[in-house]
Amino acid sequence: MLANIAVGFLESSSIAKGIEAADAMCKMASVKLAKTSILARGKYMILITGPVGEVESSLRAGKEVLDKALVDEVLIRNVHRQVVNALDQRHAVDVVGALGIVETKEAISAVKAADAAAKAASVHVLEVKTVVGGGKGYFTVCGEVGDVRSAIAAAVSALKPDQIVSHVVIAQSDPQLLAAVGI
Numbered sequence: 001m002l003a004n005i006a007v008g009f010l011e012s013s014s015i016a017k018g019i020e021a022a023d024a025m026c027k028m029a030s031v032k033l034a035k036t037s038i039l040a041r042g043k044y045m046i047l048i049t050g051p052v053g054e055v056e057s058s059l060r061a062g063k064e065v066l067d068k069a070l071v072d073e074v075l076i077r078n079v080h081r082q083v084v085n086a087l088d089q090r091h092a093v094d095v096v097g098a099l100g101i102v103e104t105k106e107a108i109s110a111v112k113a114a115d116a117a118a119k120a121a122s123v124h125v126l127e128v129k130t131v132v133g134g135g136k137g138y139f140t141v142c143g144e145v146g147d148v149r150s151a152i153a154a155a156v157s158a159l160k161p162d163q164i165v166s167h168v169v170i171a172q173s174d175p176q177l178l179a180a181v182g183i
Contacts, residue, residue, distance in 0.1 A: 006055040007079045009108040010046045010062045011039070011072040018044025018069070021062040028061035029054040035087075039107055040135040043071060047087075052077050072106045080118035082125035083111060086139070090127045098148040099173040102155045103138040103165040110137025113155035120154030121147040136165060145171050 008031075012018035015038055026033050031050035039045055048058055055075065063070055076083075085091065100117070104110045107130040114128045123143040130137050141151050152169050170177075 021065040025058040025062040029058040098145040100148040100152040107137040114139035116158035117151035117155040121150040
């Protein structure tokens with residue numbers, strides 16, 4: 001199910017420039033500053049939400065301020081609701097079944113990949129993590145084996161090869177994994 005909103009992310013190599021960009025983004029358009037976060041290696045992440053046109057205008061303003069400090073950017077039109085709900089929090093499930101994981105080099109790439117996965121197959125998005133040691137990101141999904149394989153394939157296809165650290169599908173995950181993922 002789509003959330004009928006756009007999300008925009010900018011990742012900066014500078015905390016100070018990131019804060020300045022967040023201010024410019026809020027002043028440029030009617031967007032909600034949904035989250036800012038200091039990431040590993042002194043990077044700064046900005047997440048905004050709102051109507052597509054407003055988010056696009058806001059992102060342009062932020063990129064202009066960041067200039068060479070821009071590390072990564074993602075715009076997702078009509079983001080999948082599960083992705084928004086799982087952002088930096090785990091969702092409980094009774095049974096994991098097949099488990100899919102994609103690990104990305106940059107934090108916000110994981111959000112783009114998770115959105116592609118959620119839109120491609122009938123899976124449950126367990127978690128989309130943007131604050132991971134070293135500045136990485138990852139997401140986990142679970143469901144039927146075929147659905148998880150399709151979702152992970154879509155996620156990998158949505159990214160450039162150099163953005164991916166690793167991706168796996170565990171066809172029949174051990175029940176003990178329930179304590180490690182999705183709770």
